[in-house]
Amino acid sequence: MAITFENVYYQYKNEDKNYSLNDITFDLEGHFFAGVIGETGSGKSTLIQHINALLRPSKGLVKIDDFTVQVQNKKKLKKIKELRKKVGVVFQFPEYQLFEDTVLKDVAFGPKNFNVSKEDAIKKAKKALKMVGIDESYYEKSPFELSGGERRKVAIAGIIAIEPEILVLDEPCAGLDPKSSSEMMELFLNLYNQGLSLIMVSHNMDIVLKYCTKCLVLNRGKLLYNLKPTEFFYNEMYLNTAKINEPNLLYYVKMALKKNYKLDVNNIKDISSFILELKRCKNA
Ligand SMILES: Nc1ncnc2c1ncn2[C@@H]1O[C@H](COP(=O)(O)OP(=O)(O)OP(=O)(O)O)[C@@H](O)[C@H]1O
Numbered sequence: 001m002a003i004t005f006e007n008v009y010y011q012y013k014n015e016d017k018n019y020s021l022n023d024i025t026f027d028l029e030g031h032f033f034a035g036v037i038g039e040t041g042s043g044k045s046t047l048i049q050h051i052n053a054l055l056r057p058s059k060g061l062v063k064i065d066d067f068t069v070q071v072q073n074k075k076k077l078k079k080i081k082e083l084r085k086k087v088g089v090v091f092q093f094p095e096y097q098l099f100e101d102t103v104l105k106d107v108a109f110g111p112k113n114f115n116v117s118k119e120d121a122i123k124k125a126k127k128a129l130k131m132v133g134i135d136e137s138y139y140e141k142s143p144f145e146l147s148g149g150e151r152r153k154v155a156i157a158g159i160i161a162i163e164p165e166i167l168v169l170d171e172p173c174a175g176l177d178p179k180s181s182s183e184m185m186e187l188f189l190n191l192y193n194q195g196l197s198l199i200m201v202s203h204n205m206d207i208v209l210k211y212c213t214k215c216l217v218l219n220r221g222k223l224l225y226n227l228k229p230t231e232f233f234y235n236e237m238y239l240n241t242a243k244i245n246e247p248n249l250l251y252y253v254k255m256a257l258k259k260n261y262k263l264d265v266n267n268i269k270d271i272s273s274f275i276l277e278l279k280r281c282k283n284a
């Protein structure tokens with residue numbers, strides 16, 4: 001699996017000289033869980049919509065394996081359906097996109113749309129609903145009878161049921177309570193461990209530090225960094241340049257460093273790895 005952006009510019013119709021994406025170049029290869037971070041308006045949602053050709057570059061090109069997405073109208077994008085089967089995108093607040101009259105039908109809609117038989121689509125839908133933690137008692141309910149968080153899970157199941165190779169997520173935990181948020185992240189980690197690659201926009205830096213294998217850092221439409229999260233978050237200069245707040249975890253890590261613990265911060269991604277590192281220092 002490889003995603004390449006080559007000198008990608010994107011300009012919305014109403015933008016004059018401004019580019020929402022400004023000369024973006026990067027590669028993601030192999031098996032990854034990439035975080036896309038940056039201030040509000042930095043271009044995160046614009047960037048990820050290029051990965052399944054919902055948006056096409058104004059200049060430059062995007063490659064997803066052997067698919068090339070480039071300037072609209074210049075060359076017809078071939079096999080767009082195949083691309084959309086390969087790259088599943090979950091938009092911000094996907095719960096607003098549910099439209100079938102039952103949960104099960106809604107989730108089965110995706111695979112059916114990709115020429116899977118009705119029977120198989122239902123099977124895939126049930127499997128996906130189980131993965132997101134929605135049980136059988138919900139199958140025949142209307143999506144509108146569910147809570148916001150439940151609806152979000154159903155919407156995500158709708159994309160998982162298509163069995164994409166890459167899952168692109170735009171702030172999947174926005175508005176969820178901490179428990180639902182961790183459940184959601186454990187689901188994505190599970191999918192990652194099963195071989196899926198993921199790209200996730202997030203405003204939660206603790207989540208990005210904990211789960212992501214790479215982070216793409218945007219600032220005003222430019223890509224500033226493409227680094228491992230520990231390389232980015234433990235570098236104050238990078239954080240300041242990108243105008244990104246440090247993860248909450250860093251407050252405690254810095255306290256321990258002040259107390260002369262010789263921590264190797266490359267090993268610290270969350271509370272449990274922090275505790276392990278503290279123990280290692282104590283025993284050293
Ligand atoms: N449909 C649109 N039409 C015109 N301009 C847009 C449109 N969508 C986004 N923009 C502009 O493009 C820029 C990047 O927007 P984008 O939505 O990609 O930011 P973002 O990083 O996802 O922000 P947020 O964190 O708030 O979701 C912003 O300046 C925004 O105003």
Ligand SMILES: [Mg+2]
Nearest residue numbers: 044045046092
């Ligand atoms: Mg956005």
